[in-house]
Amino acid sequence: MAAAMVVIASPASADVQARADDAVEAYVETWREANGVPGAAVAVVDGDEVRTFVSGEDGDGDPVSAETPFLVGSVAKTFTSALVLGLVEDGRIRLDDPVNRHLTWLDAPTMTVRQLLTHTAGYTVGDGLAVSERFDNEPGALRRAAGDLEHHGTPGEYAYNSADYLVLGALVEEITDKPFAAVAQEDLFGPLGMKDTTADDDGASTLAAGHRHWWSWTRAYDPGFDESGAPYGYVVSTLDDLVTYASAHLAGQVLPRGLEDDAWSIHEVTGPGRGYGYGWSVEGGDRRRVHHTGATPGYFAHVSLVPGEDRAVVVLANSYAEKRAPSLAAAAADIDELARGGSATVKGGDPLLSSAPWILAAAVPAGLVLVLVALRRPSSSTLRWVFATAAATAAVALALLPSLLGVSLGFAVTWLPDLAVGVVAGSVTLLMLAAAFVGGRVGRLRAR
Structure with a gap:
């Protein structure tokens, strides 16, 4: 009877799995098209079973495979956390050590290792962005970047940023007296068998161009590799290697046994039922999920673990x-749900960031038409000065838009190129409009 039940149940089980795989494959295709992604690689880990879904092309026009290299963005923070916790396990540092006990050149008298791990050291998003994308691949790059950091936040308050993990990378170098990339290779990537994962410029030579969005078009973007950003974002890896990494985490082979639960616990609450641990975002509840997204200009990555079910998803x-960040970040949880036989649909992007470049693009030709009109109308001198002042004020306000959003224009050029172009073009058009009102007035006075 038992044998008969197995024979009957197996085809049904296989059929359910096939439908789930078809649903994941369809989702990946729809998600890729909706978000302008030229190439994607996805894996679902279920115990010892791994199912992969690859689609599209890399930046060189070659088909994406499980061995195609990608930049992993802030998933690198989980690597740095593992290296730091390894040093804690070895007794070489302690979680509550003041950081400048080891980095004597760093101006951080009260900052601790634990605060850096949990983003409560007092650095802000802007502090990290100010030293990012330096593309410094010379020896000592981490120390130079960390040495240029400024400190504008409040110690003890949670603020997700890259500065914290830049300092932790410099700490790893100081304690080990080795380059960060070498420590990562010797203590993490090599032992786990992540043969195509690297944190140095030489190893990144096979990385094809990523892509950025310009309105509805996707364009290749290849600024180079940045070793100074390795601890928080610039690490190259593949789907195969990240599956190996995720599987090793589920098997308890990455984090020190005595620190794993602590690393995957909520230390700083970031929302209802969720928070941040040591280098991982944590969602509590009956089905605990630990994960981390990652983005660099041109690439996106997500590693999501459900330890209680021995499951993982890599995207x-x-x-x-x-502008596509909400949709990109939702994919891992959606794919997990589909792989378990549930349902999910591709989420939308950020409506404001999606529409703003189009609004600015449409406003520029309209503004140029107004410039021509403003040379002759209105005839009232008072109105012309009022309109000129309003146009100049609007130009300044538009130019300051990135600052109001908490970023610099340089950040916008790198991460929001279409919006940056719209801001600059719109500001120039408004200044031209203001000049037209004033110029028309001056011309009339001369004529008189």
């Missing part, structure tokens, strides 16, 4: 846009 894409 890699060779395109990134801030």
Whole structure:
């Protein structure tokens, strides 16, 4: 009877799995098209079973495979956390050590290792962005970047940023007296068998161009590799290697046994039922999920673990846009749900960031028409000065838009290129409009 039940149940089980795989494959295709992703690589880990879904092309026009290299963005923070916790296990540092006990050149008298791990050291998003994308691949790059950091936040308050993990990378170098990339290779990537994962410029030579969004178009973007950003974002890996990494985490082979639960616990609450641990985002509840997204200009990555079910999902894409971030970040949880036989649909992007470049693009030709009109109308001198002042004020306000959003224009050029172009073009058009009102007035006075 038992044998008969197995014979009867197996085809049904296989059929359910096939439908789930078809649903995941369809989702990946729809998600890729909706977000302008030229190439994607996805894996679902279920115990010892791994199912992969690859689609599209890399930046060189070659088909994406499980061995295609991608930049992993802030997934690198989980690597840095593992290296730091390994040093804690070895007794070489302690979680509550003041950081400048080891980095004597760093101006951080009260900052601790634990605060850096949990983003409560007092650095802000802007502090990290100010030293990012330096593309410094010379020896000592981490120390130079960390040495240029400024400190504008409040110690003890949670603020997700890259500065914290830049300092942790410099700490790893100081304690081990080795380059960060070498420590990562010797203590993490090599032992786990992540043969195509690297944190140095030489190893990144096979990385094809990523892609950024310009309105509805996706364009290749290849600024180079940045070793100074390795501890928080610039690490190259593949789907195969990240599956190996995720599987090793589920098997308890990455984090020190005595620190794993602590690393995957909520230390800082970021929302209802969720928070941040040591280098991992944590969602509590009956089905605890630990995960981390990652983005660099041109690439997106997500590693999601459900330790209680021995499950993981890895998502890699060779395109990134801030306006598509909500949809990109939702994919791992959606794919997990589909792989378990549930249902999910591709989420939308950020409506404001999606529409703003189009609004600005449409406003520029309209503004140029107004410039021509403003040379002759209105005839009232008072109105012309009022309109000129309003146009100049609007130009300044538009130019300051990135600052009001908490970023610099340089950040917008790198991460939001279409919005940056719209801001600059719109500001120039408004200044031209203001000049037209004033110029028309001056011309009339001369004529008189």
